[in-house]
Every structure is written in C-alpha cells, then in structure tokens.
Amino acid sequence: MKPSDQDEILSTHLIKNGVDTKTVLKHPVGLFVLFFTEMWERFSYYGMRALLVLFLVSTISEEGWGWTNQEALRLYGIYTGLVYLTPLIGGLIADKITGYRKAVFWGALIMTLGHASMALEGFTDSFFYAGLGLLILGNGLFKPNISSIVGQLYPDNSDRKDAGYTIFYMGINAGAFLGMGLCGYIGENIGWHWGFGLAGVFMFFGMLQFYFGRKIFGKLGEDPREAKKREHETHSGATTDEEEDEKTPANVRRDRLIVIGVLIFFSIFFWLAFEQAGGSMTIFANDYTNRMLDGQAALTFKWVDSLLTIIPLILLSWVLISLAKKIFAVYPASIFFTALSFVIIWGIAFWKIDREFSRVDTEVAASWFQILNSFFIITLATVFAKMWETKFNPSGPVKFAIGLILLGIGFGALAYGASEIPSGATTASVSMIWLILAYFFHTTGELCLSPVGLSYMSKLSPKNLIGLIMGFWFLSSAIANFMGGFIGSYIDQIAQTYSISTFFLMFFIVSVVAGVLLMALSPWLKKLMHGIH
Structure with missing residues (x-):
C-alpha cells in the first residue's frame, strides 16, 4: 500500500473518532503524549525496582533495613508478581466501568502517591508497605490500559500500527534506562528515600502531561458504554467475532x-x-x-556512562520539541509539564556527570548493571x-x-x-x-x-x-x-x-x-x- 493511501486511512480513522489529526514522524501526536506518559511511568517503576532489594539488604547504618537476602528476594518476588497480576483486574475495570483514559489517570495518581509514601519510609515502616501496595494497585489500572489506547489510535488495516507500538516500546525502554541509571545512582550514593522520591516526581509529571493532553484522544478510551454503542452502530450488519469464529x-x-x-x-x-x-x-x-575502578578504567567508564545518559536525553528532547511544535498552541499545559520534567532530568544528569568526574576513582553502582x-x-x-x-x-x-x-x-x-x-x-x-x-x-x-x-x-x-x-x-x-x-x-x-x-x-x-x-x-x-x- 502506498504511503499516501496509509496517510488517508489514518486520517479518516482519526477524524471519525475526534482525535487530533496532526502527526509527528507520520504518527498521530497522541502517540507521543502516550510515549512520554509511559516513559515516565517506566522511569518510576524501574527506578524503584533497581533500589528495592539493595535498600532492604543494606545495613541499618547505611539507612537500609538490614534484611537477609532471602527475606528481600521473597518480598521482591511477591511485589513483582502482584505487579503483573493486577493488570487483569485493571483491564476489566476499564472495560466495564471507567474506560481506558480514566483508568490511566487514576493509575498514575495512585502510583505517584505510592512513590511519595516510599520516600517517607524513614518515618515508619508502614509508609514503605503502603507505598508498595499503592504501586501495585496503580500499576494494575495503568499498565494494560495505556497500551489499549495506543492500539485504538490506528485502524486495524493500517500498516503503521506495528510501527506505532515499536515507538511506544522505545518509550518504555528509554524510561527504564534513565530510571535505573539515575534513581539507582541517587539512591545508592545520596540516600534511599531520595531515589524513591525521584521516581515519584517523574510519575507525577507524566500524570499531569497526560491529563492536560487528554482531549487529543477525542472519543478514544472514554466511557465503555458509549464505545460499545458506537461499535454496535459501526458494525451493524457486519460479521461479529463470534460469527467469524464459528467459520473456523x-x-x-x-x-x-x-x-x-x-x-x-x-x-x-x-x-x-x-x-x-x-x-x-x-x-x-x-x-x-x-x-571499584581506578586510573584509565575509571576514566573510560565515566565517559561511557556519561554518553549513555546524554545521548538518549538528546534524542528524547528532539522528540519533545517536535511534539511541542504541533500541539503547544492547543495543549500548552501538557507540553509545559513535560518540558519541566526534562529541565529537571537534564539538571540531574549534568550533576551526576560532574560529581563523577570530580572523583579520582569510581565505584560502579550495583544498580547500574x-x-x-x-x-x-x-x-x-x-x-x-x-x-x-x-x-x-x-x-x-x-x-x-x-x-x-x-x-x-x-x-x-x-x-x-x-x-x-x-x-x-x-x-x-x-x-x-x-x-x-x-x-x-x-x-x-x-x-x-x-x-x-x-x-x-x-x-x-x-x-x-x-x-x-x-x-x-x-x-x-x-x-x-x-x-x-x-x-x-x-x-x-x-x-x-x-x-x-x-x-x-x-x-x-x-x-x-x-x-x-x-x-x-x-x-x-x-x-x-x-x-x-
């Protein structure tokens, strides 16, 4: 199929659903709002995950809990297992009650509160456990439903749907990459609660960016009852899934x-x-x-680690600028909060690089790997x-x-x-x-x-x-x-x-x-x- 035909198919689909028809890299601008929302959510999740076991097994003098490896790894298994279990419930809630967009927003808000609670773990253990619980619940609402909105941006016969998911997947890994690198570094070198708190800050910005850009998605991800009504009208007289399966x-x-x-x-x-x-x-x-590295090995690692931090940020900043050119006039608040998050992340990146180059030797953070x-x-x-x-x-x-x-x-x-x-x-x-x-x-x-x-x-x-x-x-x-x-x-x-x-x-x-x-x-x-x- 010719690119011009793909453009027409995509445009018709977006107009039909009241979605903003502007594009970046030939994909709907809504994809990139979801891209940054997911990126900051993965930043927060993997940033916290990188610290969890290390925090639990660190000694009391290191401001950790002094758990045994066995205790820490069992809690880690319970936490990550529940993180993958709750999306089953979250998807059902979105399908039947809230719709995808509300589920994503509430999931992001609950996770923000979870990170904030974990940042307060120094006051009482209850904050830590409450934080884990909130992260599990929030993830259940967020994880399955933001991916569903990505799929809805494209018609079923669009060749760009797979490419759209690939771009979205890159956002997932960019967030994970930065989260583990920066939250892990701050948690191990400055303080565990600072690492947990940093993860929450960017989850908060991702939530605001999504909320103020939500109208970009038109009818997509709204109340499921309205969606079913439109689907019934659209497919009136067409073959249903059940009828199609009966032919098999x-x-x-x-x-x-x-x-x-x-x-x-x-x-x-x-x-x-x-x-x-x-x-x-x-x-x-x-x-x-x-x-522990010293001499030329330490210097080489510092340069490699610096490039691994800066190059992704340059590419992501370019994507943000491209998106801002298209939607800032209509959705300024969405771009503002994303831009603010980038200003902060750039500041942290330069602070980390300067701190490392000022040291003669270097110790690679355990979470870095x-x-x-x-x-x-x-x-x-x-x-x-x-x-x-x-x-x-x-x-x-x-x-x-x-x-x-x-x-x-x-x-x-x-x-x-x-x-x-x-x-x-x-x-x-x-x-x-x-x-x-x-x-x-x-x-x-x-x-x-x-x-x-x-x-x-x-x-x-x-x-x-x-x-x-x-x-x-x-x-x-x-x-x-x-x-x-x-x-x-x-x-x-x-x-x-x-x-x-x-x-x-x-x-x-x-x-x-x-x-x-x-x-x-x-x-x-x-x-x-x-x-x-």
Whole structure:
C-alpha cells in the first residue's frame, strides 16, 4: 500500500473518532503524549525496582533495613508478581466501568502517591508497605490500559500500527534506562528515600502531561458504554467475532489453543529466570562483583556512562520539541509539564556527570548493571526486526526456544565467571564482564521471545477470546515472578552448601533444557498452528 493511501486511512480513522489529526514522524501526536506518559511511568517503576532489594539488604547504618537476602528476594518476588497480576483486574475495570483514559489517570495518581509514601519510609515502616501496595494497585489500572489506547489510535488495516507500538516500546525502554541509571545512582550514593522520591516526581509529571493532553484522544478510551454503542452502530450488519469464529473448524481452534498453552507454559521458565535481574543478579552485583575502578578504567567508564545518559536525553528532547511544535498552541499545559520534567532530568544528569568526574576513582553502582537490558534492547531491536524480515524467520516456537537457550547462555556466563568463588563465600571481586555478558544474552533472548509472544497470542487466539488469552499471558508472568523471587531467595543457602556458581548453573540448565525441549516440539506445534506464521 502506498504511503499516501496509509496517510488517508489514518486520517479518516482519526477524524471519525475526534482525535487530533496532526502527526509527528507520520504518527498521530497522541502517540507521543502516550510515549512520554509511559516513559515516565517506566522511569518510576524501574527506578524503584533497581533500589528495592539493595535498600532492604543494606545495613541499618547505611539507612537500609538490614534484611537477609532471602527475606528481600521473597518480598521482591511477591511485589513483582502482584505487579503483573493486577493488570487483569485493571483491564476489566476499564472495560466495564471507567474506560481506558480514566483508568490511566487514576493509575498514575495512585502510583505517584505510592512513590511519595516510599520516600517517607524513614518515618515508619508502614509508609514503605503502603507505598508498595499503592504501586501495585496503580500499576494494575495503568499498565494494560495505556497500551489499549495506543492500539485504538490506528485502524486495524493500517500498516503503521506495528510501527506505532515499536515507538511506544522505545518509550518504555528509554524510561527504564534513565530510571535505573539515575534513581539507582541517587539512591545508592545520596540516600534511599531520595531515589524513591525521584521516581515519584517523574510519575507525577507524566500524570499531569497526560491529563492536560487528554482531549487529543477525542472519543478514544472514554466511557465503555458509549464505545460499545458506537461499535454496535459501526458494525451493524457486519460479521461479529463470534460469527467469524464459528467459520473456523473446531479442531483448528483446539489445536491453536494447544499451541498457546504450550507457549505460555514455556514462557514461565523464561521469565522466572529473566527476572533474576532485579533480585539475585543485583545481589551478585552488590556482593560478588568488583565495582571499584581506578586510573584509565575509571576514566573510560565515566565517559561511557556519561554518553549513555546524554545521548538518549538528546534524542528524547528532539522528540519533545517536535511534539511541542504541533500541539503547544492547543495543549500548552501538557507540553509545559513535560518540558519541566526534562529541565529537571537534564539538571540531574549534568550533576551526576560532574560529581563523577570530580572523583579520582569510581565505584560502579550495583544498580547500574540493570540499565544494560534497556540499552541492549534499544540498540538491538532494529537488528532483530531486520533479521526476521530475511530468509531466517523461524516459527514462533523456534524463536521461543532460541530465546530460552540464549537466556541460559547468559546464566552460563555468570556461572563460569563465579566458578572460582569458594563455597560459603559471602563476598568476592569477580570481573564486571560476566554480568555484562549475562545481560547481553538475556536481552537477545528477550527479543526472541517477548514481542513474538504477544504477536502469537493475538494471531492464534479465537477473536472472541483474545482478551482472555492476553490475560493468561500476563498471568504467566505473575506466576513466573512469584516463582523467580522464591527460587532466588535461596541464593545464600545454595552458595553456602555448594557455591554461587552452582546457583546460576541451575538457571542455565533449566533454561537450556526447556529451550531444547521446545525446539524438539516445534515441528508438531507448527502443524497445530494451521498456517499461522
């Protein structure tokens, strides 16, 4: 389809729904309002997540709680598991009661209060637990519904819908990248409550930016009763989802549901290992990794870290300026609060860089390693997308299997790097290269599995079951996080009885065996997909 035809299809869709028709990079300006809202939400979530375990295990003299690794990792697993569980409820509330836009706003507000409560943890433990609870509840309203608005910006037959989600996904990773880098640094070097509080500040700005730009979306995401009424009028006489599904042979529906079940099952093994990033891998970074640099190594790291902070901010500022040119005259408050957040973030970035260059030596923050996942996604996503467009474009189950094996290789690197740490050791000075390699392979595995998984859930699901299937997909992530936190909590016991290398070797074996098994099943699964590629 010609670009001009795509422009016309998109414009007609936007006008029909009362959406602002101005565009940036040939996409609706509303996409970029959602982009910045999601970016600051992910900044706050991953910024807090980077600090959570480190804060809990820090000693009382370091203003932490002095928990054991086991206690901290179990709380981490409960928290992240609930974060993935509540979107099932939040999506239902938006579908039946509030609509997507109100759910996003209230979710953002509740999370802002959650971060504020955590910043007050020094006064009483109750503020900390209340903050976690508010973050879980707010995320349930926010996470599933902002993505739904993105989808509604485009007609089903628009070739730009996938590209729109790709841009949105970049916002997710940009926010995660900056949040883990800056909140983590401030939390570890200045004070835990400052790191928690900083995460909340930008969640607050994201909420205001969305609220004052909400009219950009016209009818999209409003009261669900009105939406259903319009949908009924639009599709009067058209084939319904249920009627469409009835044309599909029962055995085809059954077989495709079997494939969905198998992929969801194997995804649990992936995520329970992958989510060690904020748990046991952070413990490894904190206790077993040599993070002290001096001389040329310290100077090199300072320059690399500075560039990793500044370059994304330059690109994001350019996107903001492009958006401001299009909507400032009509939505000045939305642009004002986003611009204000950027002024603050630039100030923090320059303060951090100046502080680090003024020091002779440098100690890499334990939370810093978590930014590598977002960095590798941003740099490798296009490479993988291009690769799938070549002749090497295996089926979904094969991509899942490759993802699991790559994840296992990452844990294999950690196990090898820790192999010389003696049994029972509680500290060590392993080279940082092993964590860097682990995050690299984990990210390549994620790029094989995560976007492919969402795509296949949609492709294989009967049309009247897509919402339910997506719910099970998120539920599998919740189960994986619960399990991952529980298994990770045994890191000290396994290190004492065997070794820290054995702990990571377990994840290597489980991931690779699961990947090989799924690879063996892939020809059978491909037949069950009945032509879905």
